[in-house]
Amino acid sequence: MRTEEAFDRLSPAVRYQIVNGLGWSGLRPVQALSTQAILDGANCVVLAPTAGGKTEAAFLPLLSRMDVEDWRGVSVLYIAPIRALLNNQEARLSTLTGLIGRRAGKWHGDVKEAARRRMIDEPPDVLAITPESLEAMLLSTRTPARRLLATVRAVVIDEVHAFAGDDRGAHLVALLERITRIGQADIQRIGLSATVGDPEVIVSWLSGSSLRPQRVVDPGGARKAPELALDFVGTLDNAALLIDQLYPGTRRLVFVDSRRRVEELGHRLAQRGVEVYLSHSSLALSERASAERAFEEGTNCVIVATSALELGIDVGDLDHVIQIDAPSSVSSFLQRMGRTGRRAGSIANCTFLATDEDALVRAAAIIELFRSGYVEPARPATWVPHVLAHQAIALSMQERGSASHDWWSALEGCAAFGEVSVEERESIVRHMVASDILVEADARLALGARGEKLYGARNFLELYAVFSTPRVLRVMHGQMEVGVVDASFLEDTERKIPNFILAGRPWHIVGVDWRAGTCAVEPAREGSYPRWFGLPVSLDRSLCQAMRRVLCSRQNDASWSTRAVAALDAQRQLHAFLDEDPQPLEEEPDGRFRWWSFAGGAGNRVLAGLLELEIGERVSPSNTFITFSNGAAKSRAVIHRAIDALAACTLTWRDAIRLVDPSQRSRISKFQPCLPPAIEHGLIARETMSIEDANETLALWKRTATPED
Template identity: 85%
Template sequence: MTTRPDAIDRLSPAVRYQIANGLGWSGLRPVQALSTEAVLDGANCVVLAPTAGGKTEAAFLPLLSKMDVEDWRNVSVLYVAPIRALLNNQEARLTKLTGLIGRRAGKWHGDVKEPARKRLIDDPPDVLAITPESLEAMLLSTRTPARRFLAHVRAVVIDEVHAFAGDDRGAHLVSLLERIARIAETDIQRIGLSATVGDPDVIVEWLSGSSMRPQRVVDPGSARKSPELHLDFVGTLDNAALLIDRLYPGTRRLVFVDSRRRVEELGHRLSQRGVDVYLSHSSLALSERTAAEKAFEEGTNCVIVATSALELGIDVGDLDHVIQIDAPSSVSSFLQRMGRTGRRAGSTANCTFLATDGDSLLRAAAIIDLFRNGYVEPAAPSTWTPHVLAHQAIALSMQEQGSASHGWWSWLEGCAAYRDVSAEERESIVRHMVDNDILVDADARLALGARGERLYGARNFLELYAVFSTPRVLRVMHGQSEVGVVDASFLQDKEHKVPNFVLAGRPWRIVGVDWKGGTCSVEPAEAGSYPRWFGLPVSLERSLCQAMRRVLTSEETDLSWSKRAITALEAQRESHAFLDDGPLPLEEDPDGRCRWWTFGGGAGNRVLAGLLELELGERVSPGNTFITFSNGAAESAVGIRRAIDLLAARALTWDGAARLVDSNQRSRVSKFQPCLPPEIEYGLIARETMNVDDANATLAEWKGSTQQETKA
């Protein structure tokens, strides 16, 4: 019996030589050895390792070995990332890795100018770093020879795969993989990279789609040093700014805030205290963000205040501390953020939570509780995405300049995003688009119709590249320099006239607004209000809400809690003493309302509130942790219990949830809703805004508690 060679011995001689001499390594890390085995065995895989754990090399070293041995030419590997900043950040790394064996990497996204793109087309790189939106644009462009350019793709590496899996961009991405596999006429190898994903087996199956390759999860499972966690209650953003100024002097601190407005507010307050502070969020100009990240990277005693964009693997150098204002909405997000620290030898990953109110304090304590118990949310990619399917039908009609009406589906067959979209639903979507002139079916070919042109074509062509829309924004210009963008609605607010506002941490005075050109001219000012950006309320997962209940009903304290946090949480426990009466109590308040404390999560509670309102005929409002009964609905606790019992007697379904959608006040969850027949559109709105499984879990808990009461 022959023994299998070590992983490093399976790499090509050129790659082995460069590992020792080009990279100066004595060997491979565990994750790199395991991924080398998986990739060289031809498997589709998800590679799990902490941030800065060597995931990029884990994917590319075996791919470069295959490129070397099998003599891959032209664009043979795509590196896909969720944001442009990550592509920019990884450019030097990919250039170095490909250069080890005399190959090249190139970058293609919205900020890459036409001359650079032309050079890439004329002389294709071996590895192309790109976003899904730019891939779509390339496939639809008449100026880019996409078929020739992508004909030799053999593998795709998806960085931060968890950031795609849970939303429409993921469905879009796996659709693109199927289309590129058709162009390349090969079973493309698919490799996802992530530091935090709760369901890697599901993710690798979802990525694989129609691919017949074996599937593997690469998880070295190495034990890491326990992180340093601190939870403090500070009460206000002013106090948070004071503490950040005084905490960890002489170090480099990254502060996460979960809204752009609060980034601006905190950044401005810190700068007023004389702190060397930089800001980063999606509404700042690229030049502002790049300058901030570069200055921060080179600084030694400074703070960068950022939204979630900086949790996605972007390297801003060796950080000393991560500080979280309030709390993120998931354990996964917390792990990504904390993973920015503890990268240097001898250092420890750390995160300090500064809660400005009781709700965020409880949520932070619950995040820590889930982390201590080893829980990470599953990404749970959807297998029923009819709106993205409609997007693909339109895109294929444009890509093919008229796709075969009975053949367009063959481009996507096997894609996991449509596994639960029935053939009947698929046909009804196309029929609806043809009936509404979004598509035209002529000579057995589908082409863009007149209404489709107005919605998604010609001047609105850019609208088709991405699967989501953003509200209208105005570019803020100081002379010839762009500072960033603000929502148009913010400047149009007649109730609160906005003469001055803060952006990039600096106050500005409005000189003039060109509504037609979409610009706002400004000059420096002494002070200003903080801008508002469009956003949706945060809907918390059931798992997090359940952990919040555990914190409230426990008598234990966590080692991470400060004295102030302990005092504030003890006060919350006292005010929630009624939770000891049972797992899902009804609480009546002095204002005549009644609250049902489900701790069932926002999406599950939305289903229950809608059905209970139908039953009771009065106002029932969902929250993340409780459901509120108002007016006539709150008259009788007995009546509420009876209504809940009726729901608990049967299993709730998605069809039932879809009936809760108001046809006169439909939510806008996708720009492709006009492409869907009403019954499918209502089903989509239900799935995007509700969670039947969580609602059923709450009802099962209610049923169990009432049965115990009966026995008692």
């Protein structure tokens, strides 16, 4: 297809503004392909690298339709996973809509009430919003959500991969169904991403009840090979030293996968006199915004950030991306590396600095998977009963009492509930009514007394989002908010009365107001690093298998430094036993046994749990191996026979549910009280385990294991 053909399909006004307003000579390949798909009325996923013109690829044809079909009111929703991305895209959307005399607006928790009132009085043509703010709008008694959303004709979901794999994605596609019912229109759904391993699955998941055709827009084409480097530095101190010395006179973005280590590295760089800025979710918005602004304007500086900055936020023209240790997926690596290589003539790049041997092997495995062209599939869930319960409550509040026989019609066709059976759906509502979370009166469902306590009144904000966050306290220096810290951390530090570091600066605790949820501080000379609540990283089986291949290989990648090669050679020697068997059962010097399954965290949890039930002694999982301790380690033959027994059959979710302890309920969702016990146990199993990975691992064992005499 020639790009001229797509260009000619756009409205005269849009064609004129592309040339005279934007100063372009034509469309990029991705924009030409998306123009054809969107003007054909298809739901689609648009793939292009960061800064590849995805936003224009979606909006130019939508603006053309808006112009030709004379759409009025809020016609297009632009949905992003985080507020910062909405803020970042605000000027861009205003420019694009302004080309044809239309307007864009922004709606999230930081937008002032006066600005919201103006949008209610004069609705913008494009509304930028997060799913949580969209839910809040639907539930608000002060916002005429039906009037505002009845005119929606298309939805653009940016960074769609960030939604697809978790509860926020299920919540999002449920919201799309509810909005579709409000306007009684088949809303066009467009997802944007730089990294999706299974785009056909994503577009089907987005489409839900929509009857529109589905397309994947992928311009393909050869891209310049990025510049990759992997070095072994051993400690965070050495990483700070190297970052100080690497690429002087340039703008460097350093990714670190925990807020605590962002603070630690930022502080160490500052002590070296590096101009450094920090960005993570526990810093105040003003702190993050000023850091990103200062970094964007600098020329010889470093910003240290968590994964939030991989989601398309523009911090200017970056020179280099540096990764401390390794991310947990190829997709995340691609997003981060995609921050570079935007400038004409520049090449995307990423330097890994591994601070320990495990991180070194993982980084090498990420590079290996990338070279092979692999990107993890997003695997959007189709059985999310807790999100269904959330939506049943939300609908009862949105409708001021939803029809008990017809509430499901607002969600029917939603892909997130595709595997929730009619019996399960009805049992969830019966359980909520029996538990007084909902009440049924006059054939309508409304919030009950317990539901009011859990999700209504003072806890009403709990209903807007499908996930919970731990209790935090705001850290205040005078009237300025610095950020937040976990309450549990502050309880410890207050008892010991130390100082702590936040936003890269040390603070002394002046006082804590637990009722108000604030901690007053003043500058200090030194301090300890705070901690935040977080879960252990669970790696996919694909990445763990790549780690095994790295350890078994004799090949060295061109990106590895001399130090990395030496450290990896040492790891290969330590793991030489892998050469004989892809999943060996090895005895450790302390008498324990390790089964090197490389099944990934979720798969190993299933296997370890079932093996512990079989053997009757302690069996514990990690990402790459399963450890047999105490009585479980008395006999290699017993372990071997137990694994053989598992491998003799195909595991199902019933097997995983057996591992859920009813007396120790895992905190998976704040909507667990809405679920009958059997469904709750199924949710815990599916959220923490992987039957597929366990079965693949057992199939390999069955093919390759040496029989035990």
